[in-house]
Amino acid sequence: MDVNEEVTRYFPAAQIDAIPDDLSKPRHILNTVSAQQRRENRERCVVATEIWNAADSDVGRRAILDAYKAREDANQGAIGILEMFLGGSFNRLPLTEIEYAMDQLGLNDEDNGVLSDAEKEALDRDGYVNLGPLLDAGQLHAMRDRYDAAIEEQGANAENKEKQGIGRVVDTVVKPMNRDGLLDPVFMHPRLLAVVRYVLGVHLKYIGSNYHCTMPGYGHQGIHADFIWGVRGEPQVVNAVWMIDEFTEENGATRVVPGSHRSGLHPTADIVNGAPRDLNAPVDGEVKITGSAGSCIVYNAHLWHGGTQNCTNKLRRAQHAFFSRSHRPSSTDVPAVIDKALYERLGRVERAVLDIE
Numbered sequence: 001m002d003v004n005e006e007v008t009r010y011f012p013a014a015q016i017d018a019i020p021d022d023l024s025k026p027r028h029i030l031n032t033v034s035a036q037q038r039r040e041n042r043e044r045c046v047v048a049t050e051i052w053n054a055a056d057s058d059v060g061r062r063a064i065l066d067a068y069k070a071r072e073d074a075n076q077g078a079i080g081i082l083e084m085f086l087g088g089s090f091n092r093l094p095l096t097e098i099e100y101a102m103d104q105l106g107l108n109d110e111d112n113g114v115l116s117d118a119e120k121e122a123l124d125r126d127g128y129v130n131l132g133p134l135l136d137a138g139q140l141h142a143m144r145d146r147y148d149a150a151i152e153e154q155g156a157n158a159e160n161k162e163k164q165g166i167g168r169v170v171d172t173v174v175k176p177m178n179r180d181g182l183l184d185p186v187f188m189h190p191r192l193l194a195v196v197r198y199v200l201g202v203h204l205k206y207i208g209s210n211y212h213c214t215m216p217g218y219g220h221q222g223i224h225a226d227f228i229w230g231v232r233g234e235p236q237v238v239n240a241v242w243m244i245d246e247f248t249e250e251n252g253a254t255r256v257v258p259g260s261h262r263s264g265l266h267p268t269a270d271i272v273n274g275a276p277r278d279l280n281a282p283v284d285g286e287v288k289i290t291g292s293a294g295s296c297i298v299y300n301a302h303l304w305h306g307g308t309q310n311c312t313n314k315l316r317r318a319q320h321a322f323f324s325r326s327h328r329p330s331s332t333d334v335p336a337v338i339d340k341a342l343y344e345r346l347g348r349v350e351r352a353v354l355d356i357e
């Protein structure tokens with residue numbers, strides 16, 4: 001299949017040397033995980049979900065976990081991850097810093113007026129909201145140039161292995177590529193932070209970001225959630241997908257299962273007709289979220305979702321920004337990876353959102 005130079009520049013990063021002729025033939029990213037690994041992930045997820053949802057506080061969960069550990073058949077993987085989450089507070093800054101930042105952003109008060117009632121209802125009911133276009137044409141043009149250059153420089157780095165068909169750069173917003181602040185809206189846009197605050201409360205923090213470009217003929221992911229187990233009740237994480245290109249029905253728009261964030265179930269642990277869920281299969285009720293370039297989808301990250309296949313011959317560029325409650329472990333060690341010059345540019349509000357001194 002003939003594609004333009006914009007696409008071929010991504011080949012080394014996406015670990016491909018051509019675009020497939022049949023763009024719609026499924027090439028599921030999940031198929032690289034072995035059957036044995038999937039079984040172990042499932043067993044760990046079942047146990048962790050059960051223990052987490054058996055209480056509505058960490059004190060209660062700790063007691064249940066301690067009793068479970070005495071069992072001979074205890075699942076050590078589940079114990080390990082729960083121990084980490086229940087092992088104390090992972091805040092780096094005093095909570096007064098994020099409270100100060102939320103105050104400066106006008107988000108301290110629950111009734112801050114930044115989100116409409118319809119947007120809040122969508123978050124409660126469906127688990128996601130499309131905030132619409134928040135970036136203008138000039139920003140998008142500059143961002144695409146920045147991402148395309150970063151893909152050539154860093155896309156083939158080791159952390160992107162096993163992501164065939166995806167052009168990926170991790171930690172974008174804290175890397176030198178954001179020294180001038182071009183990517184600051186990705187984690188600091190007030191409308192985005194208003195959603196994070198609505199779902200998680202004031203004590204929130206950034207825990208990771210990555211650029212995720214789906215190549216023509218690739219991109220379908222198994223249905224998943226961005227937490228290791230199923231959570232009923234208080235959500236722990238929120239994720240955002242920024243559409244750097246328009247998302248359409250054909251080019252790999254994100255699929256979501258509205259309302260699945262309320263189920264307390266995780267797709268990895270879910271049984272369908274007596275068998276473990278086929279994570280690559282369509283899920284009843286799933287929808288694709290389409291929108292114009294510059295739009296931002298924000299979701300309760302316990303929502304079941306996944307990337308879909310890009311059946312066009314163009315790139316589908318997206319930027320993700322991930323947040324959690326501030327006392328939980330972070331998926332990125334921000335102090336270790338942040339660029340020093342970028343760090344010096346940041347003010348107290350941005351540092352509070354990143355939870356760094």
Ligand SMILES: O=C(O)CCC(=O)C(=O)O
Nearest residue numbers: 212253254306307308318
């Ligand atoms: O970019 C997308 O459409 C969603 C990607 C996603 O869910 C993931 O990488 O975990």
